[in-house]
Amino acid sequence: MPEVQMTEAEFEVYLAKARELSLFFREIGPKYDVDNTFAYPSIKAFKDSGLGALPVPKEFGGPGGSILHTSKIISELSKGDSAITLAYNMHFIMVGITMGLMSETQNKYWLGRVADGEIMFGPFSEQRAGFSGLADMKAVPQSEGGWRLYGKKTWGTLCEAADIITTNATITDADGNLPEDFQERVNAESFFIADFNVDEDGQGDGIRIEKTWDALGMHSTGTHVIHFDGLFVPEDGFICEWRSGAFGVLEWASLMFASIYLGMQYRVLEESRAVLSKKTLGATFGAIVAQDTKVATVGHIIDGIGDMASRVELSRRVLYQTCQDLIDGKDDEWPLELRFPYIGLAKTFIAENVMNMTRHAMSMVGGSSFRRGTIFERLYRDSAASMFQPLNSDQSRTYIGEVLLAPEQLND
Ligand SMILES: Cc1cc2nc3c(=O)[nH]c(=O)nc-3n(C[C@H](O)[C@H](O)[C@H](O)COP(=O)(O)OP(=O)(O)OC[C@H]3O[C@@H](n4cnc5c(N)ncnc54)[C@H](O)[C@@H]3O)c2cc1C
Structure with a gap:
């Protein structure tokens, strides 16, 4: 982890901006x-x-x-509107990932542009096998140097706002053949960064957006193809080998995904309290028989509500402590x-809790929450996306279980 350069006083200025932007997201989100x-x-x-410049180190103009600062800003924005914030979350993710892998010269150039307000996105997942599938997308070497990329990415969140694209593709031979050997193919999968110039119809030189996004939440x-x-x-758009670098x-x-869903948890609790602290059923006959319930x-x-608040507080602690552990280098002990x-446990823990909370909010608020347009049905739909972003809970457990069951690990 890079050293923390921002003071808490400096951070307060960014948090105030995030509160303002969060209110704007909250206002326009439903439309x-x-x-x-x-x-x-x-x-x-x-x-x-x-x-957008928040995580850019001072030496590169940010x-x-x-x-941890970035996580807090994302949760604040997500409290306003999680879907809009999930889009900009891709920017923060890719700035964080690239800055740890790019050369000094690349950081100066690309992060300098981010510090000036430009936006990055990162379509990696492909249709055959999402994020964990080795890239079928090809990077074909050109005789004049550099590569031409051919293929398609099916999850291009934020493409309609982005200025810079980061992606992975497998370097082929000059005729465009992928390596046949599995390990060679892993090594050839590479991480690239480039300008993303498309016109208002999403058409660019060698690249285009196909507007396909139509999902539950x-x-x-704008997660288009x-x-x-x-x-x-060009050659200086090569960052590193993808799998060994990214991990x-x-x-x-x-x-950062965890931060999105923590912000959503804040909102679920806020909206549930607002409704349930005031709602009166009048005269009831059922579990409670009374004149006025x-x-x-x-x-x-x-x-x-106590259960929800406990989940929020535990989720916040898990996320903040995980960020702090990384800052303090405690991950070296694992x-x-x-x-x-x-590290991913923070995300899977928060994802499972937010889905529990959105379902529970609906059952407590009652049938009115099921009607289209209520915040509760919206949060329920949007929270389901937390199942998919990497690593998901199933894959995390498989990963951990496999390592712990390997005989050579037993001596550790
Ligand atoms: C709202 C939203 C926005 C997104 N935006 C982006 C984006 O901007 N960029 C981007 O790159 N992606 C994005 N994604 C894609 C996402 O992160 C996943 O990559 C995508 O959902 C497909 O991967 P998957 O693992 O869910 O499905 P699949 O890869 O099709 O997996 C199918 C099943 O196989 C399991 N599986 C997959 N791989 C393995 C493995 N190696 N070992 C064991 N089990 C495995 C999965 O757990 C699942 O059960 C977005 C997703 C959502 C929901």
Whole structure:
């Protein structure tokens, strides 16, 4: 982890900006959920806020916010609107990942652009096998140097706002053949960065956006398909080998996703308290037979809100402590093979809790929460996305179990 360069006083200024932007996201969010499109007015607002530069180190023109600072900003924005924030989360993830892997010269150039307000995105997942599938996308070497990229990425969150693209592709021979040997193929999978120039219809030189995003939730992320039809990447757009590089810095993915869903937890608790502290059922006949039943006095509602608040507090502690452990270098004490899945536990823990909370909120608020347009049905749909972002709970447990069951580990 880079050293923390930002003081808490400096951070307060960014937090105040995040609170303001969060209110704007909260205001426009419902419209773009209904319209099922990217939240276009968020682009100028995000750029104007200057928040995108937060993790950029001071030597490259940013304020040098830490992973914990970035996490807090993302949760604050997500409390306003998780779908809009999930889009910009891809920017923070890719800034965090690239800055740990790029050369000094690349950092100066690309992070300098981020410090000036430009936005990055990162389409990696492909249709055959999401994030963990080795890239079928090809990087074909060119005789004049550099590569041309061919293939398609099916999850291009934030593409409608981005200026810079980061992606992975497998370097082929000059005729475009992928390595046949598995290990060679792993080694040839590479991490690239390039300009992302498309017109208002999403058409660029060797690259285009196909607007396909239509999902259960997270409507305004604009997670469209990106087609690479020979995008040219010059030699200095090569960052490193993808798998060996990324596994050392993937905390920027899992902990920033965790921050999204922690922000969503804050919102679920806020909205549930707002409704349940006031709701009166009047005369009831059922579990409670009474002249006038206020739901805030019903046992399972009191217990339910207490349960939600406990989950929020535990999730916050797990996330903040995991970020702090990384800052303090405590991850060095974990077995190397378990570093990534152990860091990822913060994400899987928060994901499971947020899905529990959105379901529980609906059952406590009652049937009105099921009607289209209520915040509760929205949160329920959006929270389901937390199942998929890497590592998911199943894969994390498999990963950990495999390592712990390997006979050679038993002596450790
Ligand atoms: C709202 C949203 C936005 C997203 N934005 C982006 C983005 O901007 N960029 C991006 O790159 N991706 C993005 N994704 C994609 C996402 O992170 C996953 O890569 C995608 O959902 C597909 O991967 P998967 O593992 O879910 O599915 P699959 O890879 O199809 O997996 C199918 C099943 O196999 C299991 N599995 C997969 N691989 C392994 C393995 N190696 N070992 C054991 N089990 C395995 C899975 O757990 C699952 O049960 C986004 C997803 C969502 C929901």
